[in-house]
Every structure is written in C-alpha cells, then in structure tokens.
Amino acid sequence: MTRILHILDHSLPMHSGYTFRTRAIMKAQTALGLEVRGLTGPRHTQDGPPVEEADGLLFHRTTGRATGVAGLREWREIGRMAQAIDDLVADWRPDILHAHSPALCGQAALRVARRRGLPMVYEIRAFWEDAAVGNGTSRDSSLKYRLTRQLESHVVAQADAVVTICEGLRADLIARGNAPARITVMPNGVDLALFGQPLPRDGALARELGFEADGAACPVIGFIGSFYDYEGIDILIAAMELLVRYHPNARLLLVGGGPCEAALREQAARSPAASAIRFIGRVPHHEVDRYYALADIMAYPRKKSRLTDLVTPLKPLEAMAQGKLVAASDVGGHRELMTDGVTGKLFAPDSAEACAGALASLLAHREHWADWRAAGRHHVETSHDWAVNARRYLGVYQSLLVPGARIEVGAAA
Structure with a gap:
C-alpha cells in the first residue's frame, strides 16, 4: 500500500480552515486506499502526546520550541522539523513526502527528501506573506515579507511537484517563472x-x-x-x-x-x-x-x-x-x-x-x-466534493514514482 506522509504547520485536534482541509484530504485519501499519516511542526501549539490520533487520523509531533531572533528562530524551526521528519521516515518508510504551506514545512521536507531520495510534493494553500499583511501582522514592504516570498519561491522551484488550491495562486507562480505543467490545482472542497x-x-x-x-x-x-x-x-x-x-x-x-x-x-x-x-x-x-x-x-x-x-x-x-x-x-x-x-x-x-x-x-x-x-x-x-477531488492526487503521486511503479491501493479504493 502506497504511503503518504503529510507535513503540516498544525492539525487536529486544533480547529481551523487549515486543519479541516487536512482532515478532508487525509480522510479521502484513506478511502481511496492510500496509507497516510501527518507530521506537524513546532507551531502546533495544542498540548498532547508525541503521537496522537484525532478523528481517526494519526499525527506525529515535532517536539520542543525553536528560539532566537527572527530569522534564526525560523531556521532552527526548519532544522527541528526536518529531524522529526527524518526520524519518522526511517521508521515508517513513506513513499512520498507531501508538504503543505507555509514554506517552513516545505523547506524542512526538502532537506529530508534530498537526503533520503524521496519525491516531494509541495502544496500551497495561501501565500503566508500575503496572509500576514491581510491580518495586520506584516506589511508588503517589509523585509520579512520579501524573505518569506523568496523562501516560498525556492521551495516551489525545488519541489518535484506543486499543488495549489486555486487558479489565482497557480497563475502567480507561473508569473514567477515556474513551468505550468509542474503545478496542479486541487481546489478547496467540502466533505459532503x-x-x-x-x-x-x-x-x-x-x-x-x-x-x-x-x-x-x-x-x-x-x-x-x-x-x-x-x-x-x-x-x-x-x-x-x-x-x-x-x-x-x-x-x-x-x-x-x-x-x-x-x-x-x-x-x-x-x-x-x-x-x-x-x-x-x-x-x-x-x-x-x-x-x-x-x-x-x-x-x-x-x-x-x-x-x-x-x-x-x-x-x-x-x-x-x-x-x-x-x-x-x-x-x-x-x-x-x-x-x-x-x-x-x-x-x-x-x-x-x-x-x-x-x-x-x-x-x-x-x-x-x-x-x-x-x-x-x-x-x-x-x-468541490472531496470524495471526488482527492482522486486528482493519484495522478500527481503516480508521476513521481520510479518508472514502472504503480500506486498501490487497498480494498477501499
């Protein structure tokens, strides 16, 4: 059975639009016969065990908190998360790493993907630098905004495949010089x-x-x-x-x-x-x-x-x-x-x-x-029904496997 490791900023049992999309993806992929787990970074702030089941899904946690001045703190966060991913990869042996924005998750996944020879998908749900401007915590003229955008562009360029939630994000990435064929739209959906x-x-x-x-x-x-x-x-x-x-x-x-x-x-x-x-x-x-x-x-x-x-x-x-x-x-x-x-x-x-x-x-x-x-x-x-849209991931995943390999699905597919 093909194993997918989802690398996330945070997850259930925390409640947000981000965690609900994650739940829908993982539930739909499980129904298709894939074996899935999630791993969250240091920004998952709800107390809980290092391995936690929530709504029937299994999540591993990156323990501890990164410290230091801005910039150094985020770099340490990437390193801590990359170590947690590497440890889980050694134990569980997933076939594909599927990292979800922000770019901190993507950069941590890239380190492990290159070290372990695994394909890596990077999924962008929003440009987090623009979200920070939208919620009033940053400005589009700030150094933080420019650095976040540069890191995002780097992760997109290095990922084996890129997924976005809408055509607006896809068009922006293409305008940055990314090949259209590398970017798949996986629209927001509802678990009916x-x-x-x-x-x-x-x-x-x-x-x-x-x-x-x-x-x-x-x-x-x-x-x-x-x-x-x-x-x-x-x-x-x-x-x-x-x-x-x-x-x-x-x-x-x-x-x-x-x-x-x-x-x-x-x-x-x-x-x-x-x-x-x-x-x-x-x-x-x-x-x-x-x-x-x-x-x-x-x-x-x-x-x-x-x-x-x-x-x-x-x-x-x-x-x-x-x-x-x-x-x-x-x-x-x-x-x-x-x-x-x-x-x-x-x-x-x-x-x-x-x-x-x-x-x-x-x-x-x-x-x-x-x-x-x-x-x-x-x-x-x-x-926009996840039970239907989740099948689009199969094509993305299949394109990343070694020639001749096929995605293995269970009886649920």
Whole structure:
C-alpha cells in the first residue's frame, strides 16, 4: 500500500480552515486506499502526546520550541522539523513526502527528501506573506515579507511537484517563472459525508435570538468565520443600516471571533441597526450547523486585496453545501467559486451600498431561492466534493514514482 506522509504547520485536534482541509484530504485519501499519516511542526501549539490520533487520523509531533531572533528562530524551526521528519521516515518508510504551506514545512521536507531520495510534493494553500499583511501582522514592504516570498519561491522551484488550491495562486507562480505543467490545482472542497446534511431550523434558538417578528421568521443574513479585517465584516455591519430601511425585519447573525471582534462590536452598538445584529462569539465546531440552519443568506464581503484576489475561501462552499444563498464581494477568490446570478450574488467590494443592494435583491426575489440553492449545491457536488477531488492526487503521486511503479491501493479504493 502506497504511503503518504503529510507535513503540516498544525492539525487536529486544533480547529481551523487549515486543519479541516487536512482532515478532508487525509480522510479521502484513506478511502481511496492510500496509507497516510501527518507530521506537524513546532507551531502546533495544542498540548498532547508525541503521537496522537484525532478523528481517526494519526499525527506525529515535532517536539520542543525553536528560539532566537527572527530569522534564526525560523531556521532552527526548519532544522527541528526536518529531524522529526527524518526520524519518522526511517521508521515508517513513506513513499512520498507531501508538504503543505507555509514554506517552513516545505523547506524542512526538502532537506529530508534530498537526503533520503524521496519525491516531494509541495502544496500551497495561501501565500503566508500575503496572509500576514491581510491580518495586520506584516506589511508588503517589509523585509520579512520579501524573505518569506523568496523562501516560498525556492521551495516551489525545488519541489518535484506543486499543488495549489486555486487558479489565482497557480497563475502567480507561473508569473514567477515556474513551468505550468509542474503545478496542479486541487481546489478547496467540502466533505459532503460530514457537512452535506443541513440541520432543520431550531425554532427555540431562533426565538431566543429574536429572529421572529409577529409570529413569523425573520430573514437572517449570516457570517460564520474569523473576524479579520480583510473579511469585511465592518462593511456588512454598515450594510445592515441600509438594508433594514427596506427590510425592517432583517437580522444579522455573526458567529466567530478574532482580532477585530471588539471594534466590530463597538461599531454595531453605534449603528442604527444595532437591534438587528447578534454576536454569538466562537462556538464548538460540532455546533456550527445549528447556526447555519438559522440563516437564509450567508454573506462574505471580503475586501479587495492581493490575498483575497488570489485565494479561494472555504466558507462559501460550506454555505452552498448547506443549501444557503450566498452573497459575496466580487474579488478573484470568490469569482473562482461562484457564478453571479446562478450559484450566488456578487457585489462590488469595499462598498456597504453594494453589499446592501445585493442582500436586498436576494430578499426581494424569493421565487428564485429554490433554484439558486439547488445550483449552489450541484456546484459543490460536481466540482468541490472531496470524495471526488482527492482522486486528482493519484495522478500527481503516480508521476513521481520510479518508472514502472504503480500506486498501490487497498480494498477501499
């Protein structure tokens, strides 16, 4: 049976979009008959044993923490992780190393791949230097930004095969001089076996949150995710002030948390639409479906930036899988996932007026809701179901094996 070692920044039982994509990949590959394990770096910060099972998947940990000034600390981190990979390779003997961004994971995997004569796949989920700019921890003019970008370019050039999650990232890598044939797109997806059966609306929870008026359900706009500035939640809150003028019973449901939470709560408290806005805070992952079930429309007003133009988010796909209408800003990452007027509604980014207009348009055309929901669900089933998309990895892996070798799959394939 072909063995794949996934090399990761962090993993389950930590919860993030990164760990959920990892889970989906590893579960789908297991179902195809591959034998998979994960190894995380020093940035996996949740306490646990050095070898840990989470959701039926096995993860090995890089123990200890790297110290020192910036630059030296990251170099030591790469060295510590490379040693952990090498030890596991000697014991478990994987056929392929599959490293996932950031580039620190890729560089550590490269060291071992060259030392052990193993093929190495490098998968980019986002350019982490752009993500740092997006969440306010770096600037695109900084030395850190340039060094991170250079390391990423080095890992991409040295890897035996490269995978990205979307065409935006692939186009950027090609523009840097990388051969298109080396780069495969493995799009974001949804595990429909876990996330494809929407819960019924919880009437008691809806009443508790004030989502009923005069005995009837209020139209609910939802956002579930992390509260970073680039997500544009401030624009959504500003849009509610305009929306309630025409749809006075409309409500806004905000589930999650993050660096901007305090500022967003203050903005909402000052808004004339304050009584229509509900902050839930962070909720356990197994409870998220209860809140999806309350929403009619999921809104994703991402601001226009290099990050949002290049990277496709996961949340709109989850919303479509849950049978929700989707309104999203017209940035590159959203355009890869949606067709305006078919699987959702796109609106001009960075504009509360445009956001409110899109939401009002959806609310005014209930006769099309069933068609839009069905189109969104069909799009996920045909183009973004992990059970289908994971098969693309087989071609990438097969191309890296020695001539004449074939990927060995078990009875699950």
